[in-house]
Amino acid sequence: AQKVTQAQTEISVVEKEDVTLDCVYETRDTTYYLFWYKQPPSGELVFLIRRNSFDEQNEISGRYSWNFQKSTSSFNFTITASQVVDSAVYFCALPSDNDYKLSFGAGTTVTVRA
Amino acid sequence: DGGITQSPKYLFRKEGQNVTLSCEQNLNHDAMYWYRQDPGQGLRLIYYSQIVNDFQKGDIAEGYSVSREKKESFPLTVTSAQKNPTAFYLCASMSVLAGGTDIQYFGAGTRLSVL
Numbered sequence: 001a002q003k004v005t006q007a008q009t010e011i012s013v014v015e016k017e018d019v020t021l022d023c024v025y026e027t028r029d030t031t032y033y034l035f036w037y038k039q040p041p042s043g044e045l046v047f048l049i050r051r052n053s054f055d056e057q058n059e060i061s062g063r064y065s066w067n068f069q070k071s072t073s074s075f076n077f078t079i080t081a082s083q084v085v086d087s088a089v090y091f092c093a094l095p096s097d098n099d100y101k102l103s104f105g106a107g108t109t110v111t112v113r114a
Numbered sequence: 115d116g117g118i119t120q121s122p123k124y125l126f127r128k129e130g131q132n133v134t135l136s137c138e139q140n141l142n143h144d145a146m147y148w149y150r151q152d153p154g155q156g157l158r159l160i161y162y163s164q165i166v167n168d169f170q171k172g173d174i175a176e177g178y179s180v181s182r183e184k185k186e187s188f189p190l191t192v193t194s195a196q197k198n199p200t201a202f203y204l205c206a207s208m209s210v211l212a213g214g215t216d217i218q219y220f221g222a223g224t225r226l227s228v229l
Contacts, residue, residue, distance in 0.1 A: 009154075032215075033215045035217070037220075042222065043202060043204075043222060043223040043225075044204075044220055044221065044222045044223060045157075045204065045206075045220040046220075047217050047218075047219065050215075050217060052215075091156060091157070095215055100145055100162070100164055100208065100210065101147075101159055101162060101172070102157075102159075102218055104156040104157045105156055106154075106155060106156040107155075107156050
């Protein structure tokens, strides 16, 4: 079965510090996608990024970057120069094989202090 | 605006009462989902539907029921059999053109409390 583990429960940083969120997953699939979502205090989940297991190239998009390592089954997400608006719960997710379902990690709460 | 609308934002349930949470989407998505979120926890899947007039149980379907009579609507009923209904409920939808790898989009949620 698919499983996603986010070992960090809470992270607190001061504005402008970098924040790295860890995600470790288990899957029997040989090809798969991975997702990161953000849940601000308002409650709605906002899609951030999707990554295909074919492509392990790390990328940067604005202040977001991600580090995908298939060998260690990890898909880490970094926020550079954090801002107060980045305060939220961040979820890593992995689709179930052929079921159109998403398995979510427990989430990491990020608090950015001014 | 395209999106997913959940209503109401807050809902209160009395003992023994059934309540229905609304979810409407105008994204023309085939698949729709209901998740439950408890404080400090991740999302757990209650029910999902890939097509009109068909739906499947998720991981925690007991005490809940759904219907999918229209593509754009997927209401969730929390029945009196659900003994601990207090939680945050999120509805999502997804295009199935890309299979299970497309993006799920979420509504703003309904917070249900027991009186």
